[in-house]
Amino acid sequence: MARGLRLSSELIAGVLVGAVIGWGFDRLLSTSPFGLIVFFLLGFVAGVVNVVRSAGVAPDRTGR
Amino acid sequence: MIDPIEQFTIQKIFTIGHIGNQEIAFTNSSAYMFGTVALISLLMIGGVAGKQLVPGRIQSMAELSYEFVANMIRSNVGREGMKFFPFVFSIFMLLAVSNLIGIIPYTFTIASHIIVTAALALLVFLTVLIYGFYKNGLKFFKLFVPSGIPIVILPLVVAIEVISFLSRPVSHSVRLFANMLAGHITLKVFASFVTMLGAFGLVGWFGAILPLALVIALTALELLVAFLQAYVFAILTCIYINDAIHPGH
Numbered sequence: 333m334a335r336g337l338r339l340s341s342e343l344i345a346g347v348l349v350g351a352v353i354g355w356g357f358d359r360l361l362s363t364s365p366f367g368l369i370v371f372f373l374l375g376f377v378a379g380v381v382n383v384v385r386s387a388g389v390a391p392d393r394t395g396r
Numbered sequence: 397m398i399d400p401i402e403q404f405t406i407q408k409i410f411t412i413g414h415i416g417n418q419e420i421a422f423t424n425s426s427a428y429m430f431g432t433v434a435l436i437s438l439l440m441i442g443g444v445a446g447k448q449l450v451p452g453r454i455q456s457m458a459e460l461s462y463e464f465v466a467n468m469i470r471s472n473v474g475r476e477g478m479k480f481f482p483f484v485f486s487i488f489m490l491l492a493v494s495n496l497i498g499i500i501p502y503t504f505t506i507a508s509h510i511i512v513t514a515a516l517a518l519l520v521f522l523t524v525l526i527y528g529f530y531k532n533g534l535k536f537f538k539l540f541v542p543s544g545i546p547i548v549i550l551p552l553v554v555a556i557e558v559i560s561f562l563s564r565p566v567s568h569s570v571r572l573f574a575n576m577l578a579g580h581i582t583l584k585v586f587a588s589f590v591t592m593l594g595a596f597g598l599v600g601w602f603g604a605i606l607p608l609a610l611v612i613a614l615t616a617l618e619l620l621v622a623f624l625q626a627y628v629f630a631i632l633t634c635i636y637i638n639d640a641i642h643p644g645h
Contacts, residue, residue: 337571337574337575337578338571338628341566341567341570341571341574342563342567344566344567344570345563345564345566345567345570346559346560346563346567348563348566349559349562349563349566350559350563353559353562371559374552374555374556374559375559375563377556378556378557378559378560378563379563381556381560382560382563382567
């Protein structure tokens with residue numbers, strides 16, 4: 333359960349942060365809905381990168 | 397049915413003062429935090445009071461916890477990371493001791509509230525950010541630019557790396573909080589099965605053996621999770637501090 337929660341929290345964190353950035357971007361620059369679309373997808377990619385890194389499949393940025 | 401969420405309620409013990417219209421209260425959560433710090437202080441001060449060459453029980457516990465965190469920092473950050481030893485040690489001991497206190501029935505687990513874990517994760521995040529810029533200046537941005545990436549896809553990779561960096565405090569705090577919350581709710585639900593089956597009389601008491609055995613097993617598992625999550629939180633703190641000291645490896 334610990335491992336499952338760890339990996340899922342990584343993915344959710346990436347998507348959540350991407351969505352929040354996109355929403356704020358739209359709010360500030362009134363580009364709705366394109367900022368949300370772009371940053372949501374980027375956040376999804378970042379979440380997957382986080383999961384792959386913390387699962388130890390891909391080498392970490394620090395090469396560990 | 398026993399309410400499995402009831403164990404997480406915050407109760408006001410007394411009011412300290414007001415900021416605007418917001419009441420600042422001393423709650424059961426604060427009381428447990430003070431209790432945890434008092435217990436750690438007792439352990440560490442009691443551990444170094446004797447200073448014997450052959451350590452006694454308390455002294456060897458204090459020495460073991462010191463060595464454990466010191467080795468964690470040395471292997472993850474290196475020798476220059478030892479200036480962050482007090483920081484990492486405080487976080488690790490606070491979480492480990494408070495999680496272990498939370499296993500005792502009728503107690504309160506301070507890490508089961510996301511505001512507590514989020515404050516700790518943000519503390520780590522801001523420490524990394526401020527110290528990273530203080531130590532490396534603008535070279536800290538090399539953290540977001542992996543080497544050997546073609547210039548065409550570089551902006552995309554940098555954007556992903558930035559979001560990945562910003563998502564750290566979120567996953568850092570949610571992981572600890574979710575583990576403690578889920579574990580304690582599971583324990584409570586299975587424990588309530590025992591009393592619910594007991595209401596059916598003799599047959600029910602025989603049936604209740606199964607959830608009782610499960611509760612005992614889950615308590616052992618929770619003991620492991622309590623320590624493991626404090627360890628994971630501390631080791632991730634070390635990894636993030638390593639990024640602040642050596643960006644762009």
